[in-house]
Amino acid sequence: MSLPKAELHLHIEGTLEPELAFALAARNGFALPYADTDELRKAYLFEDLQSFLNLYYELMAVLRTEQDFADLANAYLARAAAQGVRHAEIFFDPQAHLARGVSMGTVVDGLWRALGESESAHGISTQLIMCFLRDESAESAMETLEAAKPYLDRIAGVGLDSAEVGHPPVKFREVYEAAAGLGLRRVAHAGEEGPPEYITEALDILGVERIDHGLRCMEDPELVARLVRERVPLTLCPLSNVRLRAVDVLAEHPLPAMLDAGLLCTVNSDDPAYFGGYVGDNFGAVREALGLGEERLRELARNSFLASFLEHDEERRARYLAEVEAYEFGG
Numbered sequence: 001m002s003l004p005k006a007e008l009h010l011h012i013e014g015t016l017e018p019e020l021a022f023a024l025a026a027r028n029g030f031a032l033p034y035a036d037t038d039e040l041r042k043a044y045l046f047e048d049l050q051s052f053l054n055l056y057y058e059l060m061a062v063l064r065t066e067q068d069f070a071d072l073a074n075a076y077l078a079r080a081a082a083q084g085v086r087h088a089e090i091f092f093d094p095q096a097h098l099a100r101g102v103s104m105g106t107v108v109d110g111l112w113r114a115l116g117e118s119e120s121a122h123g124i125s126t127q128l129i130m131c132f133l134r135d136e137s138a139e140s141a142m143e144t145l146e147a148a149k150p151y152l153d154r155i156a157g158v159g160l161d162s163a164e165v166g167h168p169p170v171k172f173r174e175v176y177e178a179a180a181g182l183g184l185r186r187v188a189h190a191g192e193e194g195p196p197e198y199i200t201e202a203l204d205i206l207g208v209e210r211i212d213h214g215l216r217c218m219e220d221p222e223l224v225a226r227l228v229r230e231r232v233p234l235t236l237c238p239l240s241n242v243r244l245r246a247v248d249v250l251a252e253h254p255l256p257a258m259l260d261a262g263l264l265c266t267v268n269s270d271d272p273a274y275f276g277g278y279v280g281d282n283f284g285a286v287r288e289a290l291g292l293g294e295e296r297l298r299e300l301a302r303n304s305f306l307a308s309f310l311e312h313d314e315e316r317r318a319r320y321l322a323e324v325e326a327y328e329f330g331g
């Protein structure tokens with residue numbers, strides 16, 4: 001769906017399509033343990049978050065050079081533009097690359113080759129959000145923040161991702177304090193598989209401004225009331241939730257109930273190469289499966305710009321919001 005929108009929950013490594021994975025493997029003289037793209041696609045049946053993460057980390061081994069990261073980001077931006085994305089705040093996972101001997105400079109400079117030209121090439125403004133892997137140690141996160149210091153002119157904020165359960169936000173208190181001290185924006189995945197308490201911790205201990213996923217807030221009415229009162233944005237990813245079995249089927253996704261409760265929900269794609277669709281596809285899927293009407297879809301698009309980190313450019317935000325209001329839905 002080409003309704004103008006911002007994408008706020010997108011892991012760039014999760015946009016690695018099988019075709020590009022094989023092309024980069026060939027370019028780098030690296031053998032993937034799959035015969036071809038068909039065989040690889042057959043591995044895309046996930047039980048839960050961890051079973052997805054295993055493949056996600058395995059496949060990103062094909063990303064070696066600056067040009068690999070530039071090609072990855074360019075491929076995403078082209079697809080996003082075709083689905084109405086005007087602004088993208090893009091996650092990347094440096095620890096997964098540093099561990100393979102790929103430097104922070106290779107990752108950031110490579111991504112920036114594409115992001116620096118995104119406005120002219122794709123009509124999309126961008127920001128980068130560096131995520132810490134929560135199943136790695138707090139010390140490793142702090143070392144990663146240290147390694148990012150030369151690149152902070154290109155990094156807008158920090159996030160927290162990977163295996164959630166057993167890795168509560170409090171583990172990263174010091175690194176988030178340090179990030180805040182460096183002027184970085186803060187977000188965190190919470191309440192995807194983890195309990196509602198992780199959402200509260202992310203807000204109170206890490207000082208995050210948005211919650212990534214936040215699905216499980218619905219188990220705690222007081223938390224819902226707080227999120228509504230404080231206008232905390234939630235970056236929901238409906239197709240991801242189905243593929244990772246956070247919900248059984250899309251028709252049972254709590255998005256309509258969340259909107260009815262007054263939560264500031266946004267719709268995003270998470271890892272679109274793995275979960276069956278980019279952000280416009282997620283909009284289309286919730287429209288179909290949940291019967292969301294045009295005003296609800298417009299609200300989701302409006303929310304995406306309200307929740308975006310565009311404070312440095314309110315004129316741009318106003319322009320994007322005006323586009324949302326002017327959009328005419330086709331049959």
Ligand SMILES: Nc1ncnc2[nH]cnc12
Pocket residue numbers: 011014049056161162163189192240270271
């Ligand atoms: N949905 C997700 N949850 C946690 N970590 C991730 N890394 C990439 N996608 C993720």
Ligand SMILES: [Zn+2]
Pocket residue numbers: 009011161189212270
């Ligand atoms: Zn995610």
